[in-house]
Amino acid sequence: MEGPADTLSYMLLGYGVIFGIMVIYLISIAVRTRNLKQDEALLQELEKEKVQK
Known part of the structure; x- marks a missing residue:
């Protein structure tokens, strides 16, 4: 009988993505705000230039 599948690397890859x-x-968002x-x-x-004219 086998133990649970070793999927730790897939979980870490998913969290990384x-x-x-x-x-x-x-x-x-930072670039758009700037x-x-x-x-x-x-x-x-x-607007300042328009008001001065």
Whole structure:
């Protein structure tokens, strides 16, 4: 009779893939937030120039 299957490596691989996807997602959110702030600053600058004219 055999014991339970040795699936520890698959479990660790699965956790690694999930963790990697989460890290990529968080980096994506950080980049999008930075770009949004840059766009906001540009729009505010354009609005200032429009008001001055």
